[in-house]
Amino acid sequence: QSALTQPASVSGSPGQSITISCIGTSSDVGSYDLVSWYQQHPGKVPKLMIYEGSKRPSGVSNRFSGSKSGNTASLTISGLQADDEADYYCCSYAGSFWLFGGGTTVTVL
Amino acid sequence: QVQLQESGPGLVKPSQTLSLTCTVSGSSINSGDYYWSWIRQPAGKGLEWVGRVYTSGRTNYNPSLKSRVTISVDTSKNQFSLKLSSVTAADTAVYYCAREGVSAADYWGQGTLVTVSS
Secondary structure (H helix, E strand, O other), rough: OOEEEHHHHEEOOOOOOOEEEOOOOOOOOOOOOOEEEEEOOOOOOOOEEEEEOEEEEOOOOOEEEEEEEEOOOEEEEEEHHHHHHHHEEEEOOOOOOEEEEEEEEEEOO | OOEEEEOOOOOOOOOOOOOEEEEOOOOOOOOOEEEEEEEOOOOOOOEEEEEEEEEEEEEEEOOOOOOOOOEEEEEOOEEEEEEOOOOOOOOOOOEEEEEEEEEEEEEEEEEEOEEHHH
């Protein structure tokens, strides 16, 4: 099985909105509403930002939102802030195992 | 507050078996409907899901590692463990243990670096 496909990098100015795509297949993203997104700052532990496609854990800003269309999941960060600069990973259930994306580096200009 | 802590050798020789343990505190590993997972990350690279264990002992593994991975749980010690056999340099990574709740890894350990080298 191949990793989910994410853009290597996305950038935006403070206050702008950006969207990170996560392209899977009909065997993973397209079959299950079980996509999660993780934020990882350099040298830090990944942090869960979105689960089950669009749900936010307690304490995660509502500037982060998730969606899905077909085999593609997306993470949108609105009102971009300096602290949002990090790596972001999508993850999808693939029927008995989990599959991560390759990761996207978000740069705040 | 659930806390997880990985432990085990930081250096493993090629062809040997990597063994790590994750100790869970702040909650019984038996409480709730959770899987307990291992995820790894080579330096400068992305995350890779290794596998998971349920408190019943039921397991799921990454198909690409399945032939070399064993994950087990010891509820009496509130721990779960990872064994990865026949390791090579490609298995060098930071290994994280995590709790899988809400269909995602919601609590993570700090990670432990395992280097495969002679």
